[in-house]
Amino acid sequence: EVQLVESGGGLVKPGGSLRLSCAASGFTFSDAWMSWVRQAPGKGLEWVGRIRKKSDGGTTDYAAPVKGRFTISRDDSKNTLYLQINSLKTEDTAVYYCTSEWYYLLNSWGQGTLVTVSS
Amino acid sequence: DIVMTQTPLSSPVTLGQPASISCRSSQSLVHRDGNTYLSWLQQRPGQPPRPLIYKISNRFSGVPDRFSGSGAGTDFTLRISRVEAEDVGVYYCMQATQFITFGQGTRLEIK
Numbered sequence: 013e014v015q016l017v018e019s020g021g022g023l024v025k026p027g028g029s030l031r032l033s034c035a036a037s038g039f040t041f042s043d044a045w046m047s048w049v050r051q052a053p054g055k056g057l058e059w060v061g062r063i064r065k066k067s068d069g070g071t072t073d074y075a076a077p078v079k080g081r082f083t084i085s086r087d088d089s090k091n092t093l094y095l096q097i098n099s100l101k102t103e104d105t106a107v108y109y110c111t112s113e114w115y116y117l118l119n120s121w122g123q124g125t126l127v128t129v130s131s
Numbered sequence: 132d133i134v135m136t137q138t139p140l141s142s143p144v145t146l147g148q149p150a151s152i153s154c155r156s157s158q159s160l161v162h163r164d165g166n167t168y169l170s171w172l173q174q175r176p177g178q179p180p181r182p183l184i185y186k187i188s189n190r191f192s193g194v195p196d197r198f199s200g201s202g203a204g205t206d207f208t209l210r211i212s213r214v215e216a217e218d219v220g221v222y223y224c225m226q227a228t229q230f231i232t233f234g235q236g237t238r239l240e241i242k
Contacts, residue, residue: 109180116170118172
């Protein structure tokens with residue numbers, strides 16, 4: 013059974029930093045493209061970015077609103093995906109979901125981790 | 132960026148009746164590889180989203196056949212042939228032809 017378990021969320025002051033983790037199991041993590049998607053309270057879904065598998069270059073793509081502040085990385089030896097968020101803004105308050113990509117479909121989702129940015 | 136526009140934003144439906152959601156993209160979703168990466172996701176209350184349909188009309192594993200997708204180019208539709216109580220939630224179209232963007236979501240509720 014595929015499992016994606018996010019962690020690392022919490023309350024952070026504006027301007028602060030946070031690193032989210034996503035522990036993956038039940039599939040070959042190193043073969044998967046992975047994405048982060050966020051959802052502000054009561055709002056819709058917003059794609060944050062993705063990281064390709066190493067055999068596809070391991071490269072990343074980011075949504076315009078987060079480019080330069082967010083960094084996605086992966087450790088295939090630990091089956092773990094990361095999201096480093098710097099210079100946090102109040103508008104970054106959201107549930108952050110880790111997802112796997114299968115032929116351009118976000119096929120598996122974690123339960124999410126809540127990031128709250130407030131002074 | 133490709134903008135995805137869904138209509139309606141809210142859809143009250145009677146149990147057992149059909150429902151339909153439209154999604155329009157600001158540019159063609161045909162990828163250079165010839166595929167159209169338009170999918171639909173369902174988000175039940177309090178749950179993460181789950182995939183329903185991929186590449187316009189392919190049902191994801193375990194999705195009931197009352198869900199169907201259609202369309203081409205820039206116009207797409209999700210249909211539910213007979214709405215059941217468990218279908219309540221928010222439905223999103225999503226394109227992955229050029230990065231990833233979502234529609235605003237359509238809330239399906241029972242009348």
